Amino acid sequence: MKKKAVVNNTSVCQVRMQAINDSMSILSGKWKFHILGTLIEGNKMGFMDLLREINGIGTKMLSKELQDLEMNQLVNRTVMNTKPITVEYSITKYGETLSPLIDELANWGIKYRQSVYGKK
Amino acid sequence: MKKKAVVNNTSVCQVRMQAINDSMSILSGKWKFHILGTLIEGNKMGFMDLLREINGIGTKMLSKELQDLEMNQLVNRTVMNTKPITVEYSITKYGETLSPLIDELANWGIKYRQSVYGKK
DNA sequence: TCACGTAGTATCCTATAGGAAACTACTTCC
DNA sequence: GGAAGTAGTTTCCTATAGGATACTACGTGA
Numbered sequence: 001m002k003k004k005a006v007v008n009n010t011s012v013c014q015v016r017m018q019a020i021n022d023s024m025s026i027l028s029g030k031w032k033f034h035i036l037g038t039l040i041e042g043n044k045m046g047f048m049d050l051l052r053e054i055n056g057i058g059t060k061m062l063s064k065e066l067q068d069l070e071m072n073q074l075v076n077r078t079v080m081n082t083k084p085i086t087v088e089y090s091i092t093k094y095g096e097t098l099s100p101l102i103d104e105l106a107n108w109g110i111k112y113r114q115s116v117y118g119k120k
Numbered sequence: 121m122k123k124k125a126v127v128n129n130t131s132v133c134q135v136r137m138q139a140i141n142d143s144m145s146i147l148s149g150k151w152k153f154h155i156l157g158t159l160i161e162g163n164k165m166g167f168m169d170l171l172r173e174i175n176g177i178g179t180k181m182l183s184k185e186l187q188d189l190e191m192n193q194l195v196n197r198t199v200m201n202t203k204p205i206t207v208e209y210s211i212t213k214y215g216e217t218l219s220p221l222i223d224e225l226a227n228w229g230i231k232y233r234q235s236v237y238g239k240k
Numbered sequence: 241t242c243a244c245g246t247a248g249t250a251t252c253c254t255a256t257a258g259g260a261a262a263c264t265a266c267t268t269c270c
Numbered sequence: 271g272g273a274a275g276t277a278g279t280t281t282c283c284t285a286t287a288g289g290a291t292a293c294t295a296c297g298t299g300a
Contacts, residue, residue, distance in 0.1 A: 013158075013161075013173075015230070016157065016226045017154060017157075017174075017175060018229070018233075019225075019226040019227070019228075019229030019230045019232075020153050020154060020157065020222070020229055021229070022233055023225045023226070023228050023232065024153070026232065028257095029258085030144070030258075033140050033144070034137060034140060037136065038133075041133075046276080046277085047276080047277050047278070048275080048276070048277075051277095053133075054137075055137060058258085058260075058261095059277085059278065060258080060259080060260090060280085061257090061258065062278090063277085063278055063279075064258095082276095083267070083268075084267045084268065084277095085266070085267085085276065087276085087277065087278090094235070097228065097231070098228065100224055101221070101225060101228055104221045104224050105139075105140055105143045105221060106136045106139040106140050108139075108221055109138070109139030109140055109141070109142035109143035110135070110139045111217070112139075112143065112146065113138075113139065113142055115214070148287095149288085150287080150288075151288095166246080166247085167248070171247095178288085178289065178290075179247085179249085180249080180250090180289080180290090181287090181288065181289080183247085183248055183249075202246095203298075204246050204247095204296070204298065205246070205247075205296070207247065207248090
């Protein structure tokens with residue numbers, strides 16, 4: 001039996017792997033999907049709105065993750081010149097392209113839970 | 121201006137958040153998507169095949185992640201009674217339900233890369 | 241007998257992710 | 271003047287993810 005060559009270490013597979021790495025590096029961490037998901041369905045939210053809406057997140061993480069997402073053009077941050085200064089976060093058009101991915105992730109999780117606890 | 125109540129802290133949103141948490145806890149880590157993706161397109165692979173195919177992974181991580189995935193019924197591990205003992209890893213029917221998610225992730229990453237470096 | 245291929249385990253180490261809590265700074269309401 | 275709401279920043283701490291390396295154990299072919 002001869003040494004089996006590496007099956008598919010070029011072109012398509014490598015591009016795919018790289019693509020998955022790219023996606024993961026941008027969407028990594030415990031909170032990105034939650035933040036994006038929340039902004040997708042409730043557009044225009046303040047920092048405190050997000051903090052209340054996303055169960056368990058703290059100010060440090062929210063702040064840091066929002067900066068990451070802004071840097072990657074997935075969310076907009078607009079400072080409003082209101083009486084007490086407020087900030088509006090919203091999803092960008094580009095961020096909206098993540099909608100199917102997030103839906104897929106959520107739906108898979110729901111199906112998973114059903115398969116574990118039995119559907120009722 | 122009255123205190124704004126929490127917008128949506130029940131039912132739908134909470135279920136969605138929980139679902140995303142479920143998915144993420146199962147698919148967490150640097151390598152799960154790569155392993156699953158590789159097994160989806162190249163069914164029946166040995167440990168060493170995977171090690172060679174997945175660029176950058178080491179034996180410890182591969183072993184650990186495969187155990188996780190097996191525990192969650194996403195991959196099958198079958199010990200073959202061949203001359204030198206070999207092991208066959210393959211994706212389960214249940215694991216295949218992740219195919220659209222992985223495709224979505226990969227395609228998004230590809231589009232992202234194009235948008236950053238310009239399409240050529 | 242020794243190198244090589246199979247399939248992992250075990251050990252050690254480090255970087256970072258992420259939580260808790262306190263603090264800043266500004267404004268408005270009471 | 272003080273509480274409370276806005277939007278964060280800073281500091282400190284710890285758990286864990288993950289890499290590198292070495293090792294086990296078994297069988298085969300030269």
